[in-house]
Amino acid sequence: MSESLRTLAHMSEATKAFEPRDGETPIRGNVRARGHDRVSHGLFLPDSEDDDPVHRWHRELHAWLQVLPESAVFTHLTAVRLYGWDQPKLPEQIPVWVAVNVHDRRPRREGLICSRLTREPGKNVRQGFPVEDPEEVLLRVARDLGVLDLVILIDSALRKDDVDLRRLAVILKSGRPGVRVLAAAYELSHAKRESAMESVLGVFHAAMDIPVEPQVELFDDSGNLIGRGDFLVTGTNYVHEYDGGVHRDKKEHRKDLRRERGWSDTPYRRKGFSLDDLLNHPVVVMHEMDRALGRHHVESRIRRWRTLVRESLYDEVGRRRIVNRWRRAMGVVQWV
Incomplete structure (x- = not known):
């Protein structure tokens, strides 16, 4: 799909910008009064009667933008959710991921993982929020998650026609961190699978030859x-x-x-x-x-499958390993 057609295909979604309602404007600073929820250190949201989890999540992302440089775009699993892709079994609490221009400050706050943009991102907007290019998002996720997890994301991204295969091919030849896992997952992916669990079953068949x-x-x-x-x-x-x-x-x-x-x-x-x-x-x-x-x-087939599961979020040890990596990446402790 050409860039112009891709833009038209997502125009309706991109224009659905989130706007905080009256009384929902985020607050920077320390708030001790009741009726405020803490997002992170020095960042609060007024209580809202609307308990819709999606709206609540949008409010939190909007609050994060108040403490980020203008170049910031959401990436990793935060962008995955904004793009609307299928996801593997995620931990209940996960960070927010952003990437900023190399010349901008990189905020360090509890609940936030901030990395550098290696190149100027496209003008991608999903659900009213800036997001990194889909191909770069997949590469960043590939640095943390396993092949099985990543196949779920790629299948969904391909099905939605969000991925530019030419740009993805360039990334796969680049030798950048995460390329090995991304390439292995892409080889196992298929755009016709219609759900995360179909992706898992498809990978099982591949492991069984x-x-x-x-x-x-x-x-x-x-x-x-x-x-x-x-x-x-x-x-x-x-x-x-x-x-x-x-x-x-x-x-x-x-x-x-x-x-x-x-x-x-x-x-x-x-x-x-x-x-x-x-x-x-x-x-x-x-x-x-x-x-x-x-x-x-053939015993090697079952070993192959167990390795895929062990390195994924579907394995308890694998989940702990990945969550601990995210905690180290945040590099901050709980602020009091």
């Missing part, structure tokens, strides 16, 4: 469309799908039952997998898939 086609339309023997499957195992009639909590909802469950009845007279065979299956019982899932495909088990 099982080629699949995502979001494939399925037809009966008469050529009638009977539905669409998350993944069709290439060269077979096996349809593998993610079964999450939404599928246990009564309405969704009835829909799934009707869908399965529609498949009953077709050669397709559906298998559903949950996140618990993939994270806590991967050997069982591998054996099921291997038996269905009539092949031998």
Whole structure:
């Protein structure tokens, strides 16, 4: 997509600028009175009757802009959320990430990770806030998160057509920090996956050396469309799908039952997998898939998958390691 078309595609979203309501203007300085919430040292927000979490988050970002230089843009996972990309399982409390011009001061405050811009960013605005270029955002995230986490972001960014593949190719050849993880995740990514959990299931298939086609339309023997499957195992009639909590909802469950009845007279065979299956019982899932495909088990496949999980936010040790890295990056202690 050309730059002009990309701008037009996002124009409506970019113009939805956040504006604080009456009485919501952030306050710089120390406030001891009741009715104020602390964002960080010397930065407060008046209490608001609106408890919408998105509006609250927007208010906090707006407050941060009051203590940042004009060149500041949001980046890393803060920009990921502003772009509206799917995200992996994140800790409940995470910092705010910004990047500033190399000549500007770099604020150090509790809850803020500030880094330098290596080049002049584009004029990207999402939900009314300045954000770094998508390709640079992915590279910054790749310096912290694992391949499995990053595939989720890339799949979503590609699906939304936010990524300029030419600029991404330049970054992948640059040798900059994070490129190795970004390149590995990009190789495993696919724009047709429609959710974070589909991305996880897709990576599991790749680790198991099982080629699949995502979001494939399925037809009966008469050529009638009977539905669409998350993944069709290439060269077979096996349809593998993610079964999450939404599928246990009564309405969704009835829909799934009707869908399965529609498949009953077709050669397709559906298998559903949950996140618990993939994270806590991967050997069982591998054996099921291997038996269905009539092949031998290969231990290196399960080791490959466990390494991907261990380095991701889906592993408890991996989460602690990443959170500790963010704490060190902030470089400040709790202000009193």
